[in-house]
Amino acid sequence: MRVDASGVTYCDGSGIAFLLDLLHEGSRQGSQVTITNLAPRFAELLGQFDHACLDDALPAPAAARLGPVAEFGRALLQLGGDLKYQGIYVRRVVLCLLYELRRPSLVRWKEVLGVAQQMGVNGLPVVTLIAFLMGVVLAYQSAVPMRQFGAEIFVANLIGLSLLRELAPLMTAIVLAGRTGAAFAAEIGTMEVNEEIDALITMALDPLRFLVVPRVIATMLVTPLLTIYAGMVGLIGGGLVMLTFDIPLVTYYKQIISVVSIGDFVGGLFKSVVFAFLVATVGCLRGLQTQGGPRAVGQATTRAVVSAIVLIVVFDGLFAVAFNLLRI
């Protein structure tokens, strides 16, 4: 077969691929294909290719996917490995934290204060909004059905106990997971990608002491304060709703005081401290585990938030059981 290419005035990469395919097809079928009168500039381009390269074997197919049982086992092994690594990491963080707290001069207080300001002061608006709305929604959702039984006064009990013992610590921690934990992961992940963590290591500086411990201390100091604030704001939100149900604020306040004990309040604060530790350590861990480019930083941020929220919920459940057993 002879192909007269004299009319070809334009030929791009796709055009060359077409011509190559012609030559290859001819060769495959045992006939000779010649392309004539192709413009010199296109011929030079075509001349760089050997149509026989189209005979190259296709890449070997990807290994067959494991069956569901094997896949589950592999995922379980991976989870086990991850948990083991996290356990070692948390142990190192705790030891480093205790070591530095016994020697306050070693703590990078400037870093602690900077982080505390960023997460605490700058986090007030979002915590205020969420806590207030939480109180409002809780009050409305419970007051409407309770009114049927003339028991709307007991909404104050529900709001007081729920907020101070459970919801304020939980929601504050979840907000911080999304805001602060993600920020830690992104910041440290970016440092990892930019080789700043390697620079710390080769300067014989421990990234845990330098980066993680200040963030953990700041978070554990600020979170209880934010939790108390969130509780108060939530109670105010609930109180304003109760006004619409003709419950005066004084009555609302006295009802709360009568049912909420110091144990509820302290229990809520204790949980907030533990949640703060979880958010900060997991956020920093995901940052340190970042490998790759900008996409990996995004993945680390997502993992930090998800991991923190899962841990918060799990530990909240454990606390519920523990407090019940201890009759707190």
Added chain:
Amino acid sequence: MKSADAIIEVENLTVGYVRDGEEAVLLQDISFKVLRGEVFAILGGSGSGKSTLLKHMIGLLKPMAGRIAIDGDDIVAARGVQRREIMRKFGVMYQMGALFGSMSTLENVRLPLEEFTDFDDEAIDLIARTKLYLVGLSDAVHRAPAELSGGMQKRAAIARAMALDPAIVFLDEPSAGLDPITSAELDRLIVRLARTLGITFVVVTHELPSIFAIAHRVIMLDQRTHGIIATGAPAELRDHNSDPWVHRFFNREPEEVAP
């Protein structure tokens, strides 16, 4: 035991990585020495293992086998405090500088001094400013790294690497991303620092002009043999080495593409 004139000794080093559960060897059983006070370059094509070798020499990665002695102490076998002591014998300039973005240029250089010396604040400030002056950044002390150009960031990173007056400074691709003029300025800086301060420089690069400008000796890594294909002075390798690949590298001749 320290050699009389070798400050770094790499012995029977095998390095690689794990991919899909299988080990892949990058460099097999290589040995070489870096002499005290020289500028030593590690060359090779893309994927030959230059940066990986550097990371092993500075203790960021653990080799499959072999020994790396930094001024007599094996960094591979060392642990804990001993390992950190060895790391203080050298400074590292990373490819993109790796300056800490939350600190100013001066604070970056001050950091090692604050952590590892008993000097007072004034002394630390003086030493840090001197280091920045040496690299030509006396006007940029209070600028954040993001406000510096690429060349200035690398200079600042060199100043930080020299903060504790180490005997060795490792440079990972110092000319990467720089224009020819800035690259030449950086080369002159390295030569000047080596001459005046007696620092041993180990440079990972594939920039030919830099190699000829700064290196006393080079080793060339080869991806095909996973080893060292040539050792010697740059001019010697360019003019007298018989290996065709070495010749092509130094004469910038691309490999023939199959017709």
